[in-house]
Amino acid sequence: MKQLFGTHEHRLDAKGRVSVPAAFRNAWKDVPDMTIVLRPSLIAGCVEGWPMPAYAKYEQELAAMAETDPNRQGWATKIYSDAVELELDGQGRIAIPDHLAAEAGLGEVVCFLGRGSHFHIWAPDGAKVFLEATRALAPKLTFGAPPA
Amino acid sequence: MKQLFGTHEHRLDAKGRVSVPAAFRNAWKDVPDMTIVLRPSLIAGCVEGWPMPAYAKYEQELAAMAETDPNRQGWATKIYSDAVELELDGQGRIAIPDHLAAEAGLGEVVCFLGRGSHFHIWAPDGAKVFLEATRALAPKLTFGAPPA
DNA sequence: AGAAATCCCATGATTTCCCATAAAGTGGGG
DNA sequence: CCCCACTTTATGGGAAATCATGGGATTTCT
Numbered sequence: 001m002k003q004l005f006g007t008h009e010h011r012l013d014a015k016g017r018v019s020v021p022a023a024f025r026n027a028w029k030d031v032p033d034m035t036i037v038l039r040p041s042l043i044a045g046c047v048e049g050w051p052m053p054a055y056a057k058y059e060q061e062l063a064a065m066a067e068t069d070p071n072r073q074g075w076a077t078k079i080y081s082d083a084v085e086l087e088l089d090g091q092g093r094i095a096i097p098d099h100l101a102a103e104a105g106l107g108e109v110v111c112f113l114g115r116g117s118h119f120h121i122w123a124p125d126g127a128k129v130f131l132e133a134t135r136a137l138a139p140k141l142t143f144g145a146p147p148a
Numbered sequence: 149m150k151q152l153f154g155t156h157e158h159r160l161d162a163k164g165r166v167s168v169p170a171a172f173r174n175a176w177k178d179v180p181d182m183t184i185v186l187r188p189s190l191i192a193g194c195v196e197g198w199p200m201p202a203y204a205k206y207e208q209e210l211a212a213m214a215e216t217d218p219n220r221q222g223w224a225t226k227i228y229s230d231a232v233e234l235e236l237d238g239q240g241r242i243a244i245p246d247h248l249a250a251e252a253g254l255g256e257v258v259c260f261l262g263r264g265s266h267f268h269i270w271a272p273d274g275a276k277v278f279l280e281a282t283r284a285l286a287p288k289l290t291f292g293a294p295p296a
Numbered sequence: 297a298g299a300a301a302t303c304c305c306a307t308g309a310t311t312t313c314c315c316a317t318a319a320a321g322t323g324g325g326g
Numbered sequence: 327c328c329c330c331a332c333t334t335t336a337t338g339g340g341a342a343a344t345c346a347t348g349g350g351a352t353t354t355c356t
Contacts, residue, residue: 003207005185005233011347015301019346023233043221090303091346113229116207131229137222159337163311167336238313239336 001053002027004114007131009124012108016101017093021112024119025092028053036094038121039083040103045130047096047104047121052085054117096121149201150175152262155279157272160256164249165241169260172267173240175199184242186269187231188251194278195244195252195269200233202265244269 008021020036028034028051037055041048058079065072086094096106104121111127113120122130156169168184176182176199185203189196206227213220234242244254252269259275261268270278 003228003233005228005231007229013347014349017347022345093346095301113225114231115224116210116228131225134221134225135230137219161337162339165337170335235312238315241337243311 001031001051003116004051004119006114007127008112009109010112012096012101012106012110016095016098017089018096018110018121019091019093020088021114022092024112024114025088027051034088036086036088037083038086038094038096038100039078040100041120042078043120043130045104045122045126047100047106048118049112049121050118057117149179149199149265151264152199152267154260154262155275156260157257158260160244160249160254160258163243164246165237165243166258166269167239167241168236169262170240172260172262173236176201182236184234184236185231186234186242186244186248187226188248189268190226191278193252193270193274195248195254196266197242197260197269198266205265 004024004027006021006023008023010018010021012018031051031053035052037050037052038047039050058075062072062075062079065075084097084100088094096110105123105126106121107123109124111122111124113122113127113131120127120130152172152175154169154171156171158166158169160166179199179201183200185198185200186195187198206223210220210223210227213223232245232248236242244258253271253274254269255271257272259270259272261270261275261279268275268278
């Protein structure tokens with residue numbers, strides 16, 4: 001499974017559908033019966049989307065926990081109960097469920113961020129703030145001409 | 149994977165395409181399904197290009213960070229969200245996305261600098277300044293050769 | 297039957313593919 | 327050493343495929 005790159009803005013139509021960026025779809029084009037898991041992000045303010053094969057990693061972590069571990073129920077809630085599994089339609093779109101869209105404050109335009117194994121869906125403003133805040137976490141060296 | 153050498157000027161066409169220097173393409177001609185990752189350089193002012201196999205170094209760095217480490221989000225933004233994965237067309241060209249070209253101030257002529265594992269894409273002036281500034285950072289030994 | 301979800305087709309814009317050409321580099325023979 | 331044929335490179339442009347998006351028709355559920 002290839003990694004997910006880039007930021008892509010797309011438009012939610014009247015039926016709540018959005019095109020998943022072609023760049024993402026190409027990353028899993030050889031996986032048969034591909035599905036996407038959507039759930040509220042642990043980072044507030046966005047929806048997280050996982051290609052099913054990558055989501056298996058969470059399932060393994062859960063399986064590794066003892067049946068009696070009290071954290072287990074918390075994990076199971078986040079991984080399963082709060083999540084939805086979706087298929088893409090014939091045009092490569094998904095329909096974002098209302099409760100997820102509302103929780104993330106999504107409007108007509110949404111912004112997909114590739115995060116390697118998975119992706120984020122933000123309202124455009126939220127994406128901008130998030131990108132700038134996270135970029136600032138590492139220093140930047142400057143040589144030569146400043147950007148125009 | 150061979151190292152990338154040299155300085156090469158090429159021309160962006162009306163569709164935003166540039167030929168990747170043949171010297172670079174030859175370095176990875178035996179890698180199947182080769183792709184290039186472009187992203188804003190951590191050094192301001194240029195676009196950085198990475199042959200996919202070499203980019204794995206960043207992916208490993210990210211994987212080594214704890215899930216809870218705040219720097220992890222910073223890296224994921226720089227490595228994935230700010231980056232694009234591209235293929236070469238049949239003529240060995242890549243299409244540089246507008247936002248990357250704009251951020252690096254690229255005009256019609258761009259300058260490729262081999263950097264071993266990866267390469268830089270600069271506007272010609274930026275490349276000149278960068279090369280001179282960085283040359284000055286390396287010590288120079290003098291033996292025998294007459295001063296100019 | 298009515299509401300909602302799903303399937304399918306349509307369309308304009310963009311991107312990719314493929315062919316063409318000119319310049320430059322390569323090698324061999326005389 | 328020079329010239330010629332051939333290959334590789336860089337670049338341009340038109341045709342074809344893909345993408346994002348909208349909307350109608352059909353099905354499903356209650």
